[in-house]
Amino acid sequence: DADVTQxxxxxxxxxxxxxxxxxxxxxxxxxxxxxxxxxxxxxxLIYYSFDVKDINKGEISDxxxxxxxxxxxxxxxxxxxxxxQTALYFCxxxxxxxxxxxxxxxxxxxxxxxx
Amino acid sequence: RKEVEQDPGPFNVPxxxxxxxxxxxSNSASQSFFWYRQDCRKEPKLLMSVxxxxxxxxxxxxxxxxxxxxISLLIRDSKLSDSATYLCVATTGFQxxxxxxxxxxxVSP
Numbered sequence: 001d002a003d004v005t006q007x008x009x010x011x012x013x014x015x016x017x018x019x020x021x022x023x024x025x026x027x028x029x030x031x032x033x034x035x036x037x038x039x040x041x042x043x044x045l046i047y048y049s050f051d052v053k054d055i056n057k058g059e060i061s062d063x064x065x066x067x068x069x070x071x072x073x074x075x076x077x078x079x080x081x082x083x084x085q086t087a088l089y090f091c092x093x094x095x096x097x098x099x100x101x102x103x104x105x106x107x108x109x110x111x112x113x114x115x
Numbered sequence: 116r117k118e119v120e121q122d123p124g125p126f127n128v129p130x131x132x133x134x135x136x137x138x139x140x141s142n143s144a145s146q147s148f149f150w151y152r153q154d155c156r157k158e159p160k161l162l163m164s165v166x167x168x169x170x171x172x173x174x175x176x177x178x179x180x181x182x183x184x185x186i187s188l189l190i191r192d193s194k195l196s197d198s199a200t201y202l203c204v205a206t207t208g209f210q211x212x213x214x215x216x217x218x219x220x221x222v223s224p
Contacts, residue, residue, distance in 0.1 A: 033211075040123075042202070042216035043159070058211070090158055097210060103149065104212060106158035 003027045004107035006091050012113045019078040021110050023091030031094045032074040033104065034058075034066060036087040043090065049074055050096070081114040088112075118142055121203050121215035128222055132193045136218045138186040138203030148179055150188050151202040153217065159202055162188075193222045 004025045013019055023032065034046040035058075045058030047066040055066060063085060065077045078085055088111050092104040121138045128134050140148075148165035163170065165177040165186055176189040186203055203215040 035214075040216060043214040045211060048211065088156075097147075102147075103161045103164070106160070108158055109156075111156075 002108065004091060004093055004105055006089075006107040006110050008110060009108065010111045012115065013081055014115050015080075015082055017081050017114075019081050019112065021076045021078075021089055021091075021112070023074045023076070023107055025072050025091075025093045025105075025107075027093055027105060028071070029093040029105075030071065030096050032068065033092040033094075034064075034074070034076045035090045035092065036060070036085075037090060037109075038087050046076065046089075078112075078114075081112075083114045086112060086114045117215075118207070118213045119203055119205050119215040121218045123216060123218060125219040125221050128193050128220070130193055130195060130222055130224055132222075133189065133191045134193055134220065135190075136188045136201055136203070136220075138188075138215055140184050140186065140203075140205040140213075142205065142207060142213075143184065145205040145207070147206045148186050149204040149212070150175075150177055150186075151204055151214070153200045153202055155200075159214075162201070190220075193220075195222050195224065198222045 007022045030051045033048040035043045037043050049068045067075050090109050091107040094102045094104045119140050150162040151159040152162045153159040165179045169178045174191045178187045200217040200219045202217045204212050
């Protein structure tokens, strides 16, 4: 079984709909992240959480919200989806580092299309 | 200016060739650096960490030049299976990773 799973893997929705993307991990990592990837723009950080009670905005958090329900679960919500939120979304996890930063492990991604 | 900049490519090389990718980062406080590999429509996966002393893993060699804020990846004896996008990554002051947009490599027979 995969260490980091995302559901759904693909989703097509309409403008204005509320969408939730879910991420679960079995790696026992405290840190979890949500990214979106767009052609030519690379991976951009939406939100991140360093433990269950910690939520932080990334560089592109507008239009998104998150919930860290447990150490293993981190969900991303689009309250009212718009077409420019069409993208590939990745969840990632990492251990808490001593210094610097540790490797991040990514889920398989969710391809979201907003019509 | 982007925090991490890479030549997007694509780099088209024949099997067996040696190819080098370069990357620059703007945050002089960055402490950790990585190269990730991403296959089409798949998740990024760590290829190797990059250390100040340089490090090698088989056909892959990574170098870091802190003075110039420059990271490189050298691939020797390219294989068809090396075809992918290579992402250069640096940390920010809050231990978050900043990804470059990636360099695409196409290895042909």
